[in-house]
Amino acid sequence: MLHTLDAPAVRTWCRLALRSLGQAREEIDALNVYPVPDGDTGTNLYLTVESAAAAVEDSFAAAARDGAGDAVPELGDSVRAMARGALLGARGNSGVILAQWLRGTAETLAAAGGGAEQLRAALLKAAESAYQAVAEPVEGTLLTVAAAAAREADKAGGSLAQVADTAYRSARQALLRTPQQLAVLADAGVVDAGGRGLVAVLGALADAVAGHHPMGPVALSQPLPPVGAAGDCEGHVRPPGPGHPAFEVIYLLDAPDAELPVLRARLAELGDSLVVGGGDGLWNVHVHVDDAGAAVEAGVRAGRPYQIRITHFAEAAARAGAADSRGERERSARTVLSVVSGEGLADLCEQAGAAVLHADPDRPPASAELAEAVRRAGAREVILLLNDPELRAAAGAAADQLREEGVRIAVLPTRSPVQGLAALAVHEASRRFDEDVVAMTSAAGATRYAELAVAEGESWTMAGVCQAGDVLGLIDGDVAVIGADLAGTGETVLARMLAAGGELVTLVLGEGAPRGLADQLVAHARRQRPEVDAVVFEGGQEWAPLLIGVE
Structure with a gap:
């Protein structure tokens, strides 16, 4: 359990958040009924955090390159990388809001440190930043969930882990209240999709701080109580209802901060769902409009827009429908x-x-x-x-x-x-x-799989505690055997796999496989089951000296 957030914890947070959003992506897409029922909020949040996680990995690579091989970045460098990566990769309305939430978090942690008091302040700043990014904040959304999490975490005393856990649990409770705050959610019988995504991100933070990685539960492993189903959402793109703007316009913008008030005012005249996140001359602009060209032109007047993405809601729905209904004759x-x-x-x-x-x-x-x-x-x-x-x-x-x-x-x-x-x-x-x-x-x-790997350090596994240099035998993804050498561990793994039957054994030798290993294991397999066939391939993979398949 951590007492202070550091760069490795930020890295773990990003990895867990990405995994959690990946697991919940289709569910979140299906919840997406506000502001436009286009079934992509889960995907947009995933892509936003994917970009943040990649930027954090780059910060670690840069630290290792510039210092000793085991050097890690400072906390400030890692959280700034996370926020910038999220801003550059933000997709959709919720993605831009989440990127701004991460920016608010990063600003506080980079300046003040990663203790419990600093995390409380960071969550308050994150919620404030998210509200400021939205031209017309609406309750019952990601904003409400962020505010509730920050408010309750600010009241919480105790350790860093207690603050993170309070924020997560409060966000879950706030999410369940969103249908009472936004009529469109109540009509569809769902909670807010963006808020659901933020719950996953906060759950990942709580897991990272508590040390539930890599062997512990992933974030949000206990599902939220069912609230309802979003009717025909199911992740499909659907056109907006009558009276809603026809286009989604999103772009990155290099512009002086002083130009933003005029830009915001012009885009607010053109459409709705306006979110502008960023700062220090770099902005991510998102708006729904009928005149996409005018929205881009407003960006040109303010500065330099690039990575411009324009989506026509009706055409996107038509493309998705055509792809789904394509017949076999095509x-x-x-x-x-x-x-x-x-x-x-x-x-x-x-x-x-x-x-x-x-x-x-x-x-x-x-x-x-x-x-x-x-x-x-x-x-x-x-x-x-x-x-x-x-x-x-x-x-x-x-x-x-x-x-x-x-x-x-x-x-x-x-x-x-x-x-x-x-x-x-x-x-x-x-x-x-x-x-x-x-x-x-x-x-x-029908193919069971296994691999042999060499432990890099002491760790808890499903088979017990391993030490650096031990050979791990993983069967169907879980450590099942801890051994002293490749051949002996491989024989034990094969025996366990063949005990359940099998006709064909496939061995794929990695870069570190010693000479004669395959012959020894094939002979062992045939002693176990004389009728078994075996094939051996030179795979050349660096990450595992041996892969095993049993069909």
Whole structure:
């Protein structure tokens, strides 16, 4: 449990917030009925925090590069990076508000430090900043949840962990009250989508401070009491109701602070849902208008707008509907895209007919990278093999963007490269798309997976306490065996996996695998089950000396 927030805790906070928002992304999208029922709040919040988390990772990389190998940034550097990353990557109304909330948090922590008193002040500043970013604040939204969390945390005494936990629990209670404060939420029977996202972010902060990482529960592991369902939301884009502006306009703006009052006034005349976040000459502008050109022109008069995104709500809804309803007669080229790390694994996937996205094991691809890799593949039907459970949320966000572009995409949440190889083995492009997806999913699901890894330090695991240098045997993602060497640990893992049956063993050797390891394990498997077949591949992955699959 932390007594003072530091840069590693900020890094953990961002990672947990991203994971929590990823898990809740589709749920939050389905809650999205205000201000426009376009079913993208969860995705926008995820992309905003993804950008914040990436900026924090960059701050750590810069600290290591400029200092000793184990150097870490100062607290101020990490929170400023978090806030700037969120501002640059903010998407949609809620994303810009959350980015401004993070900016308010960062300003206080960077100036005053990371103790309990400073966190209380930071949450108050964050709520104030979020309100100031919105031209016409509405209660029953993310703003209300932020204010309630800050108010109750300010009353809380005690440690840093108690302050963070109070803010989280108060935010949950405030979220449940949002339907009583905003009629559109009550009519739909839902809580506010943006407020739900902030609860996830505050839950991640509470988990990071309390030390619930990596073995503890993720943020918001205890679900909120059900409030209702958003009718036909289900994450689909729907046009706004009569009388609502037709376009969403969002852009980054380099402009002097003195120009902002005039810009705000002009955009307020043009439309609604106006949010302007940022400061010190860099701003993120979001507004709903009928005249998109005039909204951009207002930015030109104030300074230099860039990264301009204009969405026509009705056309977006039509594109989504067309993508969903495309019939089988509109057949097109199909590509399987496999995300892998290791030259040998990449070669295996390419030999099986897949396109490959080479992933850095220390920096998994973000949603934008996944989407761009799919675009480069140039197919209108894409089956995406993740081969890593941590990519599921980023892939979901990327898939939503691509479907709006007319790409038919299925994300197969393969949890290991050996499951991906099993899926590729049954891929058949001549089948109908849905049939191919079902067959590949079934093959992946029928493959149990394991890996051997070397512990970097002392840690608690599901199998007990490990020490630096111990060999860990992970089965289906959990540490099941702690051993002294690769061969012995591999034999124990294989024996456990084959005890439940199996016809084919796949071994993928990593960069650190010793000579003779594969032969020893194949012989051991056949002693266990003489009828078993075995295949061995040189994967070349750096992160695990051995991957094991049993079908």
